[in-house]
């Protein structure tokens with residue numbers, strides 16, 4: 001492929017990711033408010049004025065109207081363009097990492113779920129059943145479809161994102177024995193084990209901590225396990241706990257948070273998911 005053709009293809013993939021991001025932004029707005037995600041019409045939540053297609057262009061409309069409703073000037077939360085940009089950029093990076101194919105599609109779906117749940121958890125401190133349970137089912141469906149289409153159970157080999165983005169940057173650390181167990185695996189068996197192990201471990205944590213961990217987190221990790229298997233679900237949990245501890249301690253040290261204040265765990269799970277999707 002010529003550099004021009006590759007450039008055009010990547011631009012198209014980026015645009016596709018931004019469009020997926022604007023659908024995600026609608027989900028992030030509607031699901032926690034109990035609104036239908038299937039209705040086509042969009043309107044300003046403040047003045048109820050219907051929004052034209054030109055008001056719904058990902059990121060562009062937000063910048064053009066300077067983050068306000070074009071009809072009543074109500075402020076639009078930065079969360080929505082952030083959702084669109086993350087979906088667009090992640091879609092492009094995953095495409096450069098895996099190329100067109102099944103792994104690209106599977107990781108895109110998982111990352112879209114991660115973006116939507118992180119945004120909703122940040123704003124509302126909840127992980128809606130509609131999304132977490134859909135995620136559990138979607139992971140099973142994706143893995144089963146792959147199996148039925150003749151795909152073998154593949155541990156995706158660590159040739160690395162960095163190799164795709166920056167040739168020659170990848171160094172083999174020589175620990176792939178452990179990696180094999182803790183890396184993403186795709187097969188219906190791994191999906192079922194992922195749901196049991198991912199959901200089971202956090203359910204145990206929730207039971208032992210008596211309310212310290214929400215039921216939404218339990219179902220979210222089960223959904224992650226459903227996509228990438230039990231070992232990778234545990235990797236995500238350990239990485240998310242580490243990131244969460246670092247962020248929590250930093251916020252406490254900076255006096256921005258008290259020791260008692262609960263901190264949503266969903267965004268940390270999502271960060272770890274994105275990390276494993278890029279490295280896996």
Ligand SMILES: [Zn+2]
Pocket residue numbers: 044045046047048049069070071072073074
């Ligand atoms: Zn308005």
